[in-house]
Amino acid sequence: MSDQPKTLRELIALGAAYLDKRQIPDTRVACELLAARLFKCGRLELYRHLDAAPEARVVDALRRGLQRVAQGEPVQYVLGQWAFRNLTLKVDRRALIPRPETEQLVDLVLRSPRVQGVVKPLVVDVGTGTGCIILSLAAELREGVFVGLDISPEAVALAQENAALTGLAERVLFAESDGCGEFDPASVDVLVSNPPYIPSHVVDGLAPHIRDHEPRLALDGGPDGLAVYRALLLDATMVLKAGGVLFLEIGADQGVALRDLLDEYGFANVEIHQDYAGRDRFATGVQSV
Numbered sequence: 001m002s003d004q005p006k007t008l009r010e011l012i013a014l015g016a017a018y019l020d021k022r023q024i025p026d027t028r029v030a031c032e033l034l035a036a037r038l039f040k041c042g043r044l045e046l047y048r049h050l051d052a053a054p055e056a057r058v059v060d061a062l063r064r065g066l067q068r069v070a071q072g073e074p075v076q077y078v079l080g081q082w083a084f085r086n087l088t089l090k091v092d093r094r095a096l097i098p099r100p101e102t103e104q105l106v107d108l109v110l111r112s113p114r115v116q117g118v119v120k121p122l123v124v125d126v127g128t129g130t131g132c133i134i135l136s137l138a139a140e141l142r143e144g145v146f147v148g149l150d151i152s153p154e155a156v157a158l159a160q161e162n163a164a165l166t167g168l169a170e171r172v173l174f175a176e177s178d179g180c181g182e183f184d185p186a187s188v189d190v191l192v193s194n195p196p197y198i199p200s201h202v203v204d205g206l207a208p209h210i211r212d213h214e215p216r217l218a219l220d221g222g223p224d225g226l227a228v229y230r231a232l233l234l235d236a237t238m239v240l241k242a243g244g245v246l247f248l249e250i251g252a253d254q255g256v257a258l259r260d261l262l263d264e265y266g267f268a269n270v271e272i273h274q275d276y277a278g279r280d281r282f283a284t285g286v287q288s289v
């Protein structure tokens with residue numbers, strides 16, 4: 001991107017053309033997001049600045065950001081922050097970029113009569129990543145004890161930074177853990193997880209901006225994509241109270257497998273729920289004993 005743009009509109013068009021040549025997806029959106037960050041406004045408010053002449057420092061900063069995106073880095077990591085429900089979270093390569101479907105997982109938890117019926121529930125999020133799920137639950141549920149766990153110390157550190165940034169550090173505890181088997185038996189009211197669920201051979205074929213930049217630990221669910229679910233269900237049967245609820249995000253083609261697994265591990269009221277695109281995306285069940 002070498003030309004000197006006269007307006008922000010021109011700068012964005014040049015940036016998009018630069019990315020188009022490098023086969024980057026959603027180039028216009030990426031440029032607008034970067035520009036919005038520099039103008040400290042929302043992407044939809046950018047139109048107010050489109051005819052302004054961008055200062056040299058803005059052109060330089062956008063150029064640097066575009067170079068990173070052109071090399072395949074997700075625009076969210078370049079921005080360094082991303083919105084999830086009502087929170088703005090720090091995002092970087094220590095953890096998965098929160099996806100919009102996961103906002104619906106939080107909705108499922110919040111709307112559950114079983115969750116609403118518990119006073120001060122112990123809520124545990126396994127594989128917390130940025131902390132997006134458990135921080136949102138702490139922010140949106142009035143009462144409770146909230147714990148986010150991750151096998152990755154880097155993710156735990158990022159989640160703790162996000163707790164501080166969102167003013168929730170006093171309400172959410174984060175810890176490094178493989179699964180959640182260390183809770184006392186029958187002590188947890190709500191277990192929620194968006195674990196890695198992509199089969200290993202599929203991870204290898206993912207788009208480079210995902211495969212080469214987001215942590216493999218956040219994506220790879222083992223040979224059939226179900227390895228972390230199996231371990232998690234075993235832990236869940238130990239630590240959930242009778243009547244405690246499990247909420248899982250799942251791959252679009254894993255509805256049947258997850259229903260079978262939840263049945264196999266003795267969960268009651270097993271349900272598979274769809275996302276807004278109509279694909280199987282969540283599995284829920286209730287601890288029966």
Ligand SMILES: C[S@@+](CC[C@H](N)C(=O)[O-])C[C@H]1O[C@@H](n2cnc3c(N)ncnc32)[C@H](O)[C@@H]1O
Nearest residue numbers: 098127128129150151152178179194195196218
């Ligand atoms: C798909 S990411 C989800 C991150 C975040 N909850 C979200 O929804 O954006 C899965 C997370 O699970 C963590 N993880 C993988 N295996 C785990 C295990 N056995 N125990 C705990 N966390 C695990 C990864 O480090 C990663 O942060």
